[in-house]
Amino acid sequence: MTRHQHERQHDHHHGEEHGHGEEHGGGQARDLDQLDDHAYWNGRYASAQGGHIWSGSANEVLARQTADLSPGSALDLGCGEGGDAIHLARLGWRVTAVDVSDVALGRAADHAAEAGVADRIEWQRHDLAETFPTGVFDLVSTHFLHFRDGTLSPRVLRAAAAAVAPGGTLLIEAHGGLPPWQDEISDIHFPTPEETVASLELAPGAWEILLAERHPRQQTHPHTGETVTRTDQTVKARRRAG
Numbered sequence: 055m056t057r058h059q060h061e062r063q064h065d066h067h068h069g070e071e072h073g074h075g076e077e078h079g080g081g082q083a084r085d086l087d088q089l090d091d092h093a094y095w096n097g098r099y100a101s102a103q104g105g106h107i108w109s110g111s112a113n114e115v116l117a118r119q120t121a122d123l124s125p126g127s128a129l130d131l132g133c134g135e136g137g138d139a140i141h142l143a144r145l146g147w148r149v150t151a152v153d154v155s156d157v158a159l160g161r162a163a164d165h166a167a168e169a170g171v172a173d174r175i176e177w178q179r180h181d182l183a184e185t186f187p188t189g190v191f192d193l194v195s196t197h198f199l200h201f202r203d204g205t206l207s208p209r210v211l212r213a214a215a216a217a218v219a220p221g222g223t224l225l226i227e228a229h230g231g232l233p234p235w236q237d238e239i240s241d242i243h244f245p246t247p248e249e250t251v252a253s254l255e256l257a258p259g260a261w262e263i264l265l266a267e268r269h270p271r272q273q274t275h276p277h278t279g280e281t282v283t284r285t286d287q288t289v290k291a292r293r294r295a296g
């Protein structure tokens with residue numbers, strides 16, 4: 055399996071509108087394998103049909119799991135075109151939003167300006183395999199930040215946990231398995247929610263695990279247009295205040 059094939063499994067989440075997983079032909083896959091994450095993701099965003107990959111809306115889990123939180127500072131890791139960051143900013147959060155792709159970040163900044171929340175969001179480009187934003191935040195959120203080899207980087211997730219302020223919340227949303235149209239690819243291990251929690255190596259007694267669960271999500275099959283059910287996973291934890 056090429057890295058490109060591997061990556062395509064992550065094309066399909068919150069209400070995306072096109073079959074953007076098809077935007078690169080098979081002949082290009084070998085070339086894509088040679089790119090670093092920055093070039094790869096920039097290429098994907100730049101070639102998106104209709105000028106965007108994702109729906110522009112916030113992830114449903116993000117909206118639901120943060121609805122009861124008081125707005126403060128938030129960090130969105132792998133923010134893409136900014137749907138989650140803009141949602142939080144509209145609710146009064148001050149958001150630092152990070153992605154490896156400056157094409158995505160530029161697009162996200164445009165959307166934030168259109169939404170009237172540009173002054174509440176700071177966009178930062180990081181390859182999170184290399185560098186991580188400074189500071190601590192009341193909410194650290196990451197949705198579908200699977201690296202190109204399919205992994206959720208435990209090192210990045212631990213850095214995410216370390217960036218949560220006392221009393222703050224960590225929210226990790228990820229795929230829990232392959233989509234039905236790719237179930238022939240069998241050598242990918244999707245960590246269970248329990249494995250994700252364990253990989254965080256949280257200090258005993260310092261955190262409360264609020265949620266660690268798999269859940270179904272309806273999605274439109276990119277080839278047939280049928281509604282299919284996928285499995286995602288949510289981990290939500292609160293760092294104790296004292």
Ligand SMILES: C[S@@+](CC[C@H](N)C(=O)[O-])C[C@H]1O[C@@H](n2cnc3c(N)ncnc32)[C@H](O)[C@@H]1O
Nearest residue numbers: 095132133134153154155180181182183197198
């Ligand atoms: C599947 S998309 C999800 C985007 C957004 N969180 C959402 O749910 O719409 C994964 C995002 O992670 C970003 N990404 C992938 N590898 C990265 C890395 N090494 N460092 C920072 N961002 C990365 C990609 O550019 C892409 O925007």
